[in-house]
Structure formats: structure tokens, C-alpha cells
Amino acid sequence: MMRTTAFSLLPVIIYLFFSSVYAQLELDQDPKLDYYCGFNWLEANTFCRTACPSGLDVDCPISPSGRKQSCYQGAGCFNRMETLYWTGVVAILFDREEHMKNHKVEVEASGTDDEENTAANDVVPTAALMGKVEEVALERTLISTLQILLDDKIYLASLDIKGQTYDQPCVEAVFPLGWDRDDPSKLALDVTMRITARYIPNAVTFYTDKDLGDVFISGLGKAQDATVRELKNANSFFNAVTGMAAVSEEDLAEAPSAMPSTSPTRDFDQLFEAKLDSTPTGSNGIVFSVKTPKGAPSVLLEGMKFVTNFEGVLEYEVYSKLGSWKNFVGRSNEFDLIASGQVTGKGPKTWVDIIQGDHVGTIVKGNETTSVNYVGFKKVYVLGDGGERSFYFTTTKRFLKEDRTAIPILFSSPINSLSESLRQYAMVTTNSELELYEGDGVLDYPWPTDPNGKSPYYRRPRGPIIAFNYDRSPCFPNVNFTGWPCPYVQKTRKPTPRPSQKPTNAPTLPPTPQPTWSPTREPTIEPVAASNENATEIANLIFDNEMNWPENSADTVKSSPSKDQSGAAMNMKHSFVACKWHSALLGLLPLLWQLWQLHD
Missing domain, CATH: 2.60.120 (Jelly Rolls)
Incomplete structure (x- = not known):
């Protein structure tokens, strides 16, 4: 009898031996990571259903039959398990009027036209967000629902609320027929959360992060009525809840931007x-x-x-x-x-x-x-x-x-x-x-x-x-370059224009000869002497401005010029004026001829 019992227990003994040394924690890992609940150590090691990092039996659940589990250390679970993550939004739909009646708060107006029209004393009525107590109630309700959905195949490690806001733009969650989150009589509280789960993979069982999300989203939809009832019983904040739904973070629609994107491409x-x-x-x-x-x-x-x-x-x-x-x-x-x-x-x-x-x-x-x-x-x-x-x-x-x-x-x-x-x-x-x-x-x-x-x-x-x-593109514009360093690309720019020829000197044409014709009639009035003086002043002014004589030039005569020097200078000025203003004087000849005729 003893031999039969020992022989029949041999597979169990072998399993216990290998399980005790397989996937145990390493020297650098916290022993509390491998505390798991079970009716015995073998059951805890085999199923790894519930972790009990406190090491206390009170953290282990009671079976439906009332049987109490214990917390076992060194269960060999932690390093055999894969970690899964899901991040998304759980949308909780309220009846607006009822929820605002019991959970209305006032916040400072931001100064928009709508707020100025509705706000008294610079405040705006709005619905209150969840406090810590309400968050805990929501977490516990969803954990209870999720544990049932996972059906002991995946261990729920944590469920953490990351943020909350009312009527988050572009959240498309499926509610029961007849409930529209765009209905003005409804109010949606969008709660961002992250779920972490662990499971033991084997030859036929393998899950992904998406699988975890699909289980939660579809399961919450099917168990919606029961979850809403449990949530209402958990905290009065949720008394006006009419529906719940979830959507994955990657499935959230992007909110429309105020202006078109300047570039459809990804940033470098x-x-x-x-x-x-x-x-x-x-x-x-x-x-x-x-x-x-x-x-x-x-x-x-x-x-x-x-x-x-x-x-x-x-x-x-x-x-x-x-x-x-x-x-x-x-x-x-x-x-x-x-x-x-x-x-x-x-x-x-x-x-x-x-x-x-x-x-x-x-x-x-x-x-x-x-x-x-x-x-x-x-x-x-x-x-x-x-x-x-x-x-x-x-x-x-x-x-x-x-x-x-x-x-x-x-x-x-x-x-x-x-x-x-x-x-x-x-x-x-x-x-x-x-x-x-x-x-x-x-x-x-x-x-x-x-x-x-x-x-x-x-x-x-x-x-x-x-x-x-x-x-992502350090060698731009060579966006597909796979080597290093980046190839040199010479910068191109429009060349600076150069003069096509050497500038010409001043005009070299000789002055036009004096007119060869004689006036048909002699003037009846002798020219006023002052006219010659005025003409001389005009010629001097034009000549000086055009030549721009330097004040301290070595060629400048500082002493009073002699009569010969003055005469030579005047001849030079008249010659320059005749040369420089030849075209202009020709244009004045008709006018001068008419003036001469008037003196007749």
C-alpha cells in the first residue's frame, strides 16, 4: 500500500521539485513579487490566479463555496508570466438634469461669450468630477467585472485611473440603443485608465495587449446593466448613470484642429x-x-x-x-x-x-x-x-x-x-x-x-x-541614405551678376559750333548789361555744381585769381557748359528766337 501511494505520488513529487526551482525569483528581485494565493502551494503555483504581495491571507479571495485560500511565498509565478497593457477611455453616460441637480459645482468663467451670457458674478455652473472616494468605487466595480471576464485565464494586476473630463471631443463609444452621447439631455464623463494584466503563456495560449482590450470592451458592453447597477450601489455619485462603454486609446478619433496642418508629413x-x-x-x-x-x-x-x-x-x-x-x-x-x-x-x-x-x-x-x-x-x-x-x-x-x-x-x-x-x-x-x-x-x-x-x-x-x-532623417534631402556620414550636398544659389563691360568715360564729342546764320533783324533795344552778369552767374552755378570742386584740393587756387586766371577759368567754364549742356541749349533755341522777335 505504501509503495503504491509513493509510486502514485511520484509525478506530483517530480512536478513539485521542478516547479520549486523553475522560474523562481532572482537575487535582484523583491520576494514579494512571488506571493500568490491558493488552497495549497501546488494550486497557487499551477494557476497563479491572485497575487498577495502583502504576504497576508486576508488578501486572498474566498471561493464561492466559502473555502478560504492562503498566501504562499515562492510560488514560482512571477517570472513565468507575461505582462499585458491596455489604455483607453471608459465613457460613463449620465442623465444631465439629474446629475447636475445633485453634483453641480461652479467654476470661474474663462471670459467667452457663452460664459458671459450665462455666468453670474464671473462663475459658470458645471458638473463635479469624481473625487478619490468615487474613483475607488469605480475602480473596484470595474475590477470585479473584469476579473469575471478574464475567467481565471489572465490575472488582473492593476487598474489605474489616469484622468477624467466631461464630453471629451471625438470619443466614439457604443452605448445601448437609444442613448446618444450627443443628446443635450445627456452628459458623458470620459475616464482615461490603464489596465495591467499578467498570464502564463504555453504552447496553445498566447495573448496580446489588443486581446486584453477586446475582452474588456466587449465584456463591458455585455455586462453593462449589471455593472451600472453595481456602480450605483457603490456610490451615490453614479445614481444618474444610464450607460457605460469603453474604447481603446488607439481607436480614439483625433480632435479637428483649428487650422489645417502645415505639413502632412511626420516631423524629423x-x-x-x-x-x-x-x-x-x-x-x-x-x-x-x-x-x-x-x-x-x-x-x-x-x-x-x-x-x-x-x-x-x-x-x-x-x-x-x-x-x-x-x-x-x-x-x-x-x-x-x-x-x-x-x-x-x-x-x-x-x-x-x-x-x-x-x-x-x-x-x-x-x-x-x-x-x-x-x-x-x-x-x-x-x-x-x-x-x-x-x-x-x-x-x-x-x-x-x-x-x-x-x-x-x-x-x-x-x-x-x-x-x-x-x-x-x-x-x-x-x-x-x-x-x-x-x-x-x-x-x-x-x-x-x-x-x-x-x-x-x-x-x-x-x-x-x-x-x-x-x-529620423538626418541626411535630408537624402531621405533614404543608409550610410554615415551624410553625403555632402553643395548649396546652390543664384550667382552674383558681374558688369559686362568697363564703364565708359565722359562723353568726348566736341562742342557744337556756334550758329552760322544771322538774325533777320537787328535788335531795336540794346541788351541790358545786367543780363550778361546774370548769365555769367548761372553759368558759374551750373559749372560749379557739375564739377564738384574740392575745397582743399591741391589744384585749388587759394589766393584771389588774377584777371588772366579769371578769364581762363571763365573760358573753361563756358566750354564745359557748351559741351555738357549742348542738347539742352539746342532745345532752348526756339524759345530764345521768340524772345528776340518780341524785342523787334
Whole structure:
């Protein structure tokens, strides 16, 4: 009997042995991540239905039959599970009149015509938003609904409300027949939320982020009546609710712009980022690679972001090299230092920017303060058409946590849990210009060498939680160029015109001879003497203005001119006037002839 019992339990014993060592937490992971509920450890390890990070049995649900579950540590669930994300809008439809009657608030008018016509004392009536208590009621109701929809196949890790607003533009959610969100008697509260779920993949079961969203959207539609009833019972804020529906973030219609877009093309400056993991792991650093897709052009990386669960000052270093990092682990001399500095960590949900410019930091040790020169992020390129660039990103030990342990850089667990400890690296995320790949988590600083892949200071594969700012077309107008540096394109511009010939000198034509004819009649009146003087003054004025004589010229006679000099000058002036104004005088001849006739 004993032998039969032992033999029959042999598969269970073998399963327990392998389960206890398979997918257990690593040295750098929090043990609380692997606390799961079950009627026994085997049940908790097999199904991984409900996490209990507090370690308390009270956090475990009671079965419909009333049987109580317990919280088990080391369940071997966490590292076997994949993480799914869904972000979207849950639209809650209210009866406007009833909701405004019970939850109306007044806000300051913004000064628009409508508000000026309806507002008294510069205030406008509007519906109140949810407070913290109402948000918790909504979260718990949706969690209850979602857990039933997931049917124990997917574990709901979290449901977080990110924002709320009434009548958000262009939210197209399907409500029950007869309920129109554009109906003026209705009021829609649009709540943006993020759902995080985890599940254990196997040979026949595999889910995507879209699958999670589809389950939630369709399930909420089918369970709408029950969800609305539960929501009304949870909090009086929802008494006027008439319907609920959900829509994914990527399916939201874009609000129309006030003016047409100036350009239908994407901007050259882009952001490429991995998803923030709600349950990340982390250590000193990570080494990973970025590639361009086949046929894609070269890109220029202009900035970098990371996340850490530490909220304090830390020191970082970023190294990079062209090509793969494999076979170069621990060999910093094969990499270029492209950034270093001091920044303040902001927790696991907020990106931290690598500092762009060179800067100076201070280190305080006892009573001594020293200055340290840091390197701002140096722009680096990734060759096109499948080109690869590697990065080693790490914190140093100059700053530590309160428990004197290293400040971690956060990264994700393997995309495929079966590749744990193997050098099999999956793609983390991609777009039309870049591909981000898994790498190795580094558990020490400086990073040690690992020639045979058995160093205890590495965890592989791990997914970098990294973001890059980049220029998608650094070689414009050669938008498809896949090399580096960019080819030189000579700037073209209209040439400056040059004179076609040397300017001509002053006219050289001799003065026109005096008229050869004689007047038909002699003048009857003798010309007034003053007329000659006036003519002389006019000639002098014209001559002086045209010649522009210099006041202090060496050729200027400073003393009073003699009679001969004056005569010579006058002859010269008259000759110049005759030459310069020949055409003008010819034009005056008819007038002079008429004046002469008048004297007759």
C-alpha cells in the first residue's frame, strides 16, 4: 500500500521539485513579487490566479463555496508570466438634469461669450468630477467585472485611473440603443485608465495587449446593466448613470484642429520608447542593442531617457559602440563614453532625461566637497538597412541607497520566459525607423567580463526600459541614405551678376559750333548789361555744381585769381557748359528766337 501511494505520488513529487526551482525569483528581485494565493502551494503555483504581495491571507479571495485560500511565498509565478497593457477611455453616460441637480459645482468663467451670457458674478455652473472616494468605487466595480471576464485565464494586476473630463471631443463609444452621447439631455464623463494584466503563456495560449482590450470592451458592453447597477450601489455619485462603454486609446478619433496642418508629413524629431513595466526588475545596469529595420535609412540618436525606482540623486554612465555588444561584455575600452552625470530619480513611473550638455557636479564626502566634470549626451548614429548600435547603461557606486545597496536601472523580465538564462534576445518594441532588443542585466559596477556566459553577475535576457529622442532623417534631402556620414550636398544659389563691360568715360564729342546764320533783324533795344552778369552767374552755378570742386584740393587756387586766371577759368567754364549742356541749349533755341522777335 505504501509503495503504491509513493509510486502514485511520484509525478506530483517530480512536478513539485521542478516547479520549486523553475522560474523562481532572482537575487535582484523583491520576494514579494512571488506571493500568490491558493488552497495549497501546488494550486497557487499551477494557476497563479491572485497575487498577495502583502504576504497576508486576508488578501486572498474566498471561493464561492466559502473555502478560504492562503498566501504562499515562492510560488514560482512571477517570472513565468507575461505582462499585458491596455489604455483607453471608459465613457460613463449620465442623465444631465439629474446629475447636475445633485453634483453641480461652479467654476470661474474663462471670459467667452457663452460664459458671459450665462455666468453670474464671473462663475459658470458645471458638473463635479469624481473625487478619490468615487474613483475607488469605480475602480473596484470595474475590477470585479473584469476579473469575471478574464475567467481565471489572465490575472488582473492593476487598474489605474489616469484622468477624467466631461464630453471629451471625438470619443466614439457604443452605448445601448437609444442613448446618444450627443443628446443635450445627456452628459458623458470620459475616464482615461490603464489596465495591467499578467498570464502564463504555453504552447496553445498566447495573448496580446489588443486581446486584453477586446475582452474588456466587449465584456463591458455585455455586462453593462449589471455593472451600472453595481456602480450605483457603490456610490451615490453614479445614481444618474444610464450607460457605460469603453474604447481603446488607439481607436480614439483625433480632435479637428483649428487650422489645417502645415505639413502632412511626420516631423524629423521623434521619440522612441519602450513601455513602462508595472512590475519591473532592475540592477546596476543593462547592456542592449538598437537596430534599424531592413531598408530603413540611418538615424541620429539625440537624447535618452530611463527609469529607476529610486527617488534621489544618482550618478550614471552611458557607453556605446557600433555593432553588437556580444563578446564585448565587461570591456569598456571597446566602447565610447557618450554620457555621464548626476540626476535625480523620479520613481518607476516617470522618465528621467540624460543631461544634454557637459556639466559639473559636486560630491560631498565628510567635510570635503569635490567637483566632477561630466559628459553631456553625445549624438550617435545608427546605420540604416539593419545597422546595429550597442549601449551599456549603468549607475555607479558613488551614490547608494539608504541600505548601502546599488541604485538600480529598471528593466523588464524576459519576453519569453523559456529563454531565461539563454542567449536568446527578442525584440522589445519597434517602429518604422528603429528596433529595440533585449540584452543582459548587469548586477555589478564596473561590469565584469563574462567570456563563457556563466558569470553570476548577469541576468539574461532582460528588456531595456529606455527611450530615445532621434532625428529620423538626418541626411535630408537624402531621405533614404543608409550610410554615415551624410553625403555632402553643395548649396546652390543664384550667382552674383558681374558688369559686362568697363564703364565708359565722359562723353568726348566736341562742342557744337556756334550758329552760322544771322538774325533777320537787328535788335531795336540794346541788351541790358545786367543780363550778361546774370548769365555769367548761372553759368558759374551750373559749372560749379557739375564739377564738384574740392575745397582743399591741391589744384585749388587759394589766393584771389588774377584777371588772366579769371578769364581762363571763365573760358573753361563756358566750354564745359557748351559741351555738357549742348542738347539742352539746342532745345532752348526756339524759345530764345521768340524772345528776340518780341524785342523787334
